[in-house]
Amino acid sequence: MKLLKRVLLLLVIIVGVVIYLNYPKLNIISGYAAKNMASGVFVANRSAVSMNQYDNNVPLIELAETHVDETAESASSKVYGLMERTAVYRDGLGTVLINDSYDAEKLTIRPHRNKIVDTIPYPYGQAEPLDSIFEEVDLGQLSKAVAMAFGNPEVQKTRTLLVLYKGHLLTEKYIEGFTKDTPILGWSMTKSVLATCFGILEHQGKLEMDWPAPIAEWKADERKDITLDHLLRMQSGLAWDEDYSGISDVTQMLFLDSDMTQKQREKKAIAPPTEIWNYSSGTTNLLSGILRQQFRSHQEYLDFPYSSLIDKIGMYSMVLEADIDGNYVGSSYAWASTRDWARFGQLYLDKGKWNGEQIFSPEWVDYIATPTIHSDGTYGAHFWLNAEGKYPDVPKDLFSCNGYQGQYVFVIPSKDLVVVRTGLAEEPEFDVNGVLSNIVKAVP
Structure with a gap:
């Protein structure tokens, strides 16, 4: 029984040390997961399922549990329930990881865009590319x-x-x-x-x-x-x-x-x-x-x-x-x-x-x-x-x-x-x- 207690104590110490050494990294892991998810969904118009299955399914980042709030246009992540981070979408500026200093009312200006519809074939314009044939191309x-x-x-x-x-x-x-x-x-x-x-x-x-x-x-x-x-x-x-x-x-x-x-x-x-x-x-x-x-x-x-x-x-x-x-x-x-x-x-x-x-x-x-x-x-x-x-x-x-x-x-x-x-x-x-x-x- 004493041996079992010693083994359990040793395991608790080891787990404690691992958590202590890696706890600060959880901030980075959950931050990456939230930011990547939010941009994938609200900038690239991809599904949260696809982002979780592929883009966030990489070592360490896969430890994060990420949820998307379509109404708030945001994504939040935690690692083992710890270190929650949230990324929010801003029209024209993409998504950003927020912190205690974030003020949604502070940054209200957006870049002006000038998107012109033309009839010039791609890549120099917006029309479909020409069916080009080059005899020298194999x-x-x-x-x-x-x-x-x-x-x-x-x-x-x-x-x-x-x-x-x-x-x-x-x-x-x-x-x-x-x-x-x-x-x-x-x-x-x-x-x-x-x-x-x-x-x-x-x-x-x-x-x-x-x-x-x-x-x-x-x-x-x-x-x-x-x-x-x-x-x-x-x-x-x-x-x-x-x-x-x-x-x-x-x-x-x-x-x-x-x-x-x-x-x-x-x-x-x-x-x-x-x-x-x-x-x-x-x-x-x-x-x-x-x-x-x-x-x-x-x-x-x-x-x-x-x-x-x-x-x-x-x-x-x-x-x-x-x-x-x-x-x-x-x-x-x-x-x-x-x-x-x-x-x-x-x-x-x-x-x-x-x-x-x-x-x-x-x-x-x-x-x-x-x-x-x-x-x-x-x-x-x-x-x-x-x-x-x-x-x-x-x-x-x-x-x-x-x-x-x-x-x-x-x-x-x-x-x-x-x-x-x-x-x-x-x-x-x-x-x-x-x-x-x-x-x-x-x-x-």
Whole structure:
């Protein structure tokens, strides 16, 4: 009996230690589940059942129990009945995790949208794409590539695939539950959208990439030498922990902070600019705050990405989500249909020109595709690169927007290709090199 009591006591102690060590993580787990559910239901118009079965059915997040309130347009999650978090929907701004500082009446303005119905074929307009036939395209080879992308669905977990060639739709495929109109979370592909706003402002003559970051508290210390270029290239030298497995800078920012532009701003320098390359979602949200500083009013800031880029090229399904304080979460939270993500890639393939209008300069494309020192040729300026042959069987001029769980917009200028792939698995489960190399083989 004494032995049994000792064993039970030991088990109680072990359970207590486990709870103590993991209790703070429950806040992150329930926050992720609630936010993902709310956006999936109220931004992407998917069912709660589908979101629970697939998107939230991943390690740790699957521990959360999530419920949707259609009337309140919100979702709430708990883990073992603990740490309840709620995310609410705001028209035009997506969903946001609320906390004690949240005031539903505080942020009442919304971005203005300008959605024009035209008769121009996709991707340059809203009409259906042309039935284009290219004699030089090997359709059999292309079909092989598509089949490969969707092969072994339990592992690769591809949801959608679309290929544009010379500005024409070659092929697209969607799994059940997804269509050409279904908004999909781009995760870190959003970083490339945010960066493009800086390219537009540069083209308009309103800023330069070598300007010092306009942050007052940096002017008195070594951070004064950090430029916009350093931030866009993730080589500012600022401390940052991009670890999603526990409590870290990035998880605290995304699931606890009301103002997501602040956390990177407050970090100390651990190296002079350019000496290290350190991928940081906090840097992108800091840039979102800097973008906001370029405008006289909050309304102008909210309108700018849509009026100057998103609605300008017809990405009408896109929604940029904002934090509690009304800053765009440029690191992570842009939703758009597969077709609209492809429009973004086509804009870059066309070097910033859209239906005759130069939205950003052709040199901006060269800038974002120039390798950043210490990134091993894999990163430019908020875009990923193949400069050193990370994908050995794909042209080295490829550059791309990459997001968590394998969201990709690939641009391959030498092949006149834009490829969009979305899903729930990335490398090595999803064979990027294999799928892209087979698509490349289909065109001359």
